[in-house]
Amino acid sequence: MGSILLKNVLLDGERRCVLLRDGRFALEGVTQESAADETIDAEGFAIVPAFYNAHTHAAMSLLRGYANDMPLQTWLQDYIWPYEDKLTAEDIRRGSGLAVREMVSTGSVFFNDMYFDIEETIDEVAEAGIRACIGITIMDNHPLALLEEKKRFLSEWKDPTGGRITLAVAPHAIYTVCEERLKMAAGLARENGLKLHIHLSETVTEVEDCLKAHGTTPVRYLDSIGFLGPDVIAAHCIHIDREEWDILAARGVTAVHCPCSNMKLGSGRFPYELAIASGVRIALGTDGCSSNDNLDMREECKFAALLAKLAGDPAIAPAGQVLEWATRGGAEAFGIDAGVIAEGKVADAVLLDLHARKMQPCFNVVSNWIYSADSSAVARVFCGGRTVYSRL
Amino acid sequence: MGSILLKNVLLDGERRCVLLRDGRFALEGVTQESAADETIDAEGFAIVPAFYNAHTHAAMSLLRGYANDMPLQTWLQDYIWPYEDKLTAEDIRRGSGLAVREMVSTGSVFFNDMYFDIEETIDEVAEAGIRACIGITIMDNHPLALLEEKKRFLSEWKDPTGGRITLAVAPHAIYTVCEERLKMAAGLARENGLKLHIHLSETVTEVEDCLKAHGTTPVRYLDSIGFLGPDVIAAHCIHIDREEWDILAARGVTAVHCPCSNMKLGSGRFPYELAIASGVRIALGTDGCSSNDNLDMREECKFAALLAKLAGDPAIAPAGQVLEWATRGGAEAFGIDAGVIAEGKVADAVLLDLHARKMQPCFNVVSNWIYSADSSAVARVFCGGRTVYSRL
Numbered sequence: 174m175g176s177i178l179l180k181n182v183l184l185d186g187e188r189r190c191v192l193l194r195d196g197r198f199a200l201e202g203v204t205q206e207s208a209a210d211e212t213i214d215a216e217g218f219a220i221v222p223a224f225y226n227a228h229t230h231a232a233m234s235l236l237r238g239y240a241n242d243m244p245l246q247t248w249l250q251d252y253i254w255p256y257e258d259k260l261t262a263e264d265i266r267r268g269s270g271l272a273v274r275e276m277v278s279t280g281s282v283f284f285n286d287m288y289f290d291i292e293e294t295i296d297e298v299a300e301a302g303i304r305a306c307i308g309i310t311i312m313d314n315h316p317l318a319l320l321e322e323k324k325r326f327l328s329e330w331k332d333p334t335g336g337r338i339t340l341a342v343a344p345h346a347i348y349t350v351c352e353e354r355l356k357m358a359a360g361l362a363r364e365n366g367l368k369l370h371i372h373l374s375e376t377v378t379e380v381e382d383c384l385k386a387h388g389t390t391p392v393r394y395l396d397s398i399g400f401l402g403p404d405v406i407a408a409h410c411i412h413i414d415r416e417e418w419d420i421l422a423a424r425g426v427t428a429v430h431c432p433c434s435n436m437k438l439g440s441g442r443f444p445y446e447l448a449i450a451s452g453v454r455i456a457l458g459t460d461g462c463s464s465n466d467n468l469d470m471r472e473e474c475k476f477a478a479l480l481a482k483l484a485g486d487p488a489i490a491p492a493g494q495v496l497e498w499a500t501r502g503g504a505e506a507f508g509i510d511a512g513v514i515a516e517g518k519v520a521d522a523v524l525l526d527l528h529a530r531k532m533q534p535c536f537n538v539v540s541n542w543i544y545s546a547d548s549s550a551v552a553r554v555f556c557g558g559r560t561v562y563s564r565l
Numbered sequence: 566m567g568s569i570l571l572k573n574v575l576l577d578g579e580r581r582c583v584l585l586r587d588g589r590f591a592l593e594g595v596t597q598e599s600a601a602d603e604t605i606d607a608e609g610f611a612i613v614p615a616f617y618n619a620h621t622h623a624a625m626s627l628l629r630g631y632a633n634d635m636p637l638q639t640w641l642q643d644y645i646w647p648y649e650d651k652l653t654a655e656d657i658r659r660g661s662g663l664a665v666r667e668m669v670s671t672g673s674v675f676f677n678d679m680y681f682d683i684e685e686t687i688d689e690v691a692e693a694g695i696r697a698c699i700g701i702t703i704m705d706n707h708p709l710a711l712l713e714e715k716k717r718f719l720s721e722w723k724d725p726t727g728g729r730i731t732l733a734v735a736p737h738a739i740y741t742v743c744e745e746r747l748k749m750a751a752g753l754a755r756e757n758g759l760k761l762h763i764h765l766s767e768t769v770t771e772v773e774d775c776l777k778a779h780g781t782t783p784v785r786y787l788d789s790i791g792f793l794g795p796d797v798i799a800a801h802c803i804h805i806d807r808e809e810w811d812i813l814a815a816r817g818v819t820a821v822h823c824p825c826s827n828m829k830l831g832s833g834r835f836p837y838e839l840a841i842a843s844g845v846r847i848a849l850g851t852d853g854c855s856s857n858d859n860l861d862m863r864e865e866c867k868f869a870a871l872l873a874k875l876a877g878d879p880a881i882a883p884a885g886q887v888l889e890w891a892t893r894g895g896a897e898a899f900g901i902d903a904g905v906i907a908e909g910k911v912a913d914a915v916l917l918d919l920h921a922r923k924m925q926p927c928f929n930v931v932s933n934w935i936y937s938a939d940s941s942a943v944a945r946v947f948c949g950g951r952t953v954y955s956r957l
Contacts, residue, residue, distance in 0.1 A: 275922045466937040480875075533626075537630040540633050548923075548940075
């Protein structure tokens with residue numbers, strides 16, 4: 174793999190020389206004269222960690238703009254589900270490809286997916302040179318034969334990229350997967366050392382139905398059946414009380430906040446204050462394009478920061494903290510030593526053009542990136558030290 | 566002025582030929598063979614109305630990223646005001662130029678400004694070929710001599726662009742301008758046929774202080790002194806009750822919603838339900854870059870739509886309605902016959918690249934534009950039939 178030297182790039186307020194070598198960053202002793210296969214004069218550019226999109230349904234980029242601005246049940250039952258029923262493997266390939274191209278061009282190098290026909294998505298990720306965790310979706314309406322097929326796929330699958338792609342077991346949600354299958358999913362994940370990806374406490378209806386069915390709230394219910402652990406990636410986490418946050422934090426669960434989706438579907442405001450106070454690991458995700466409608470983590474960061482502040486405290490969720498959720502939070506959740514530009518860390522990064530209109534003037538790179546910029550500032554994206562997108 | 570023919574451009578779901586001639590749109594009888602000074606093959610592009618940014622402080626682009634994520638009073642008193650005290654006319658020129666370039670590149674052709682050293686801003690607008698309403702700011706801390714100077718400027722000023730720029734009288738807010746000066750400002754505006762631009766009911770503190778000082782709420786107070794009328798452009802309008810909305814609607818006031826600023830400063834959620842029910846004219850604005858931190862009306866639209874839905878109704882504020890607030894709402898408020906792509910209307914428009922990643926697939930242009938795209942989809946911007954920005 175070729176090494177890349179970034180000369181005089183702005184990093185944490187200073188001009189530095191940064192070497193990307195063997196998939197990692199080297200800074201110590203690196204100078205303008207350090208040897209590299211490619212040298213980039215990065216005067217006028219800043220380097221920031223690349224985004225980790227911790228919850229999405231990539232191929233739903235196909236449904237962008239298909240149905241919007243309608244009540245949740247109409248949207249799901251009359252539009253989204255019937256449309257999904259007609260999707261072919263070839264469609265999933267196209268949708269995944271479009272999603273991957275959008276993600277790299279907006280600064281993401283990883284996504285945690287939950288959908289179907291996952292071989293198609295895996296191929297697109299492999300080809301694009303980025304990372305993903307691809308969930309094998311489990312639902313009650315899957316016949317036993319399909320379930321067996323999924324288990325077989327999981328046991329036989331080999332990562333074609335040598336480390337960039339992992340599988341996860343993805344029971345959809347507590348209202349679509351019964352207790353028996355939730356336990357089966359957890360067992361399957363733990364036997365194979367995989368993550369468990371689930372939607373959790375997204376709507377008031379989910380909580381109310383759980384109270385009726387199980388006499389307790391979703392987090393307590395999942396905890397009572399032994400589902401929660403450090404391998405659980407829980408998307409949404411909106412309607413969760415203080416004690417439940419403490420449970421999630423104690424079990425090492427990662428909570429994935431998806432502000433655009435939660436706002437657009439009217440699901441509610443993520444309880445930032447409780448989540449932060451609990452010390453739980455927070456990551457950010459875009460959710461799928463039918464409820465967002467893009468996969469742009471920069472925009473997601475701005476929504477997260479501003480939705481947090483909406484309640485009255487402009488000091489909550491500062492730009493740097495939100496960027497951490499969107500980078501290191503996701504990377505740590507998936508056991509990847511990325512999300513920080515520092516010696517020896519995995520070289521996943523975005524080169525930002527400081528001459529982009531929305532990046533000027535530049536008192537604070539991170540603030541400009543999160544609150545002001547858009548994809549026009551993304552000059553180059555690196556994944557594991559390799560260039561996966563470039564406009565230079 | 567040269568005419569421009571757009572061949573086969575996507576307009577409201579159909580491929581049309583659109584002529585921009587003498588500053589206006591012609592569609593009737595226009596074909597691919599119609600004569601024009603410039604012909605653009607617009608297959609693969611859609612045309613939408615250009616944005617009207619109805620509340621901003623353009624030159625504050627200079628303060629982008631300067632101070633963020635802190636309590637309101639610290640932010641204002643320790644950072645923003647001291648910084649502003651040091652700004653020179655040359656700074657205002659640079660900040661206005663940066664702002665104008667950002668605005669055109671993100672699809673805006675008009676802004677309603679309130680700041681100082683306005684000659685500098687006027688020059689930048691004139692040069693860029695766009696439109697603006699430039700407010701002459703009135704505050705209690707302006708000495709009488711300065712007030713007289715402003716009046717003289719107003720009476721002697723001639724629009725250098727022949728119709729693209731107007732002045733407004735801009736009393737800052739009820740908490741910075743006394744009753745006598747508010748009345749003076751209203752009189753000055755009405756004598757000269759100008760708009761009145763004011764911040765209104767932005768924070769709970771403003772309402773509480775008004776109750777203490779005047780025994781009533783801001784809208785009722787302004788109405789009691791004869792301030793409200795169809796010439797009033799009121800920015801923010803957050804803490805306003807049902808009866809006050811009826812007053813604003815009855816007086817013909819335009820309410821300018823600035824969602825990013827309101828969220829970022831923790832000011833509160835615009836009461837969409839009440840505002841819409843009252844029938845008041847709604848426009849959108851970005852506010853200044855120190856509280857947003859950009860001037861991108863596309864992003865502002867997404868924030869408006871999603872903040873409206875957050876309260877639980879995904880059907881409120883659909884993409885088309887929000888785009889109307891951001892285009893026709895602003896245009897009508899300032900008496901400009903734009904905001905719709907139709908026969909005889911003022912030719913202010915944006916050409917969108919349908920091949921931009923975030924615009925694909927294209928079930929619905931407006932939905933993709935508002936919910937998904939960013940400035941990378943802006944291919945060309947027209948103001949009064951002239952190209953003011955192009956990446957083609």
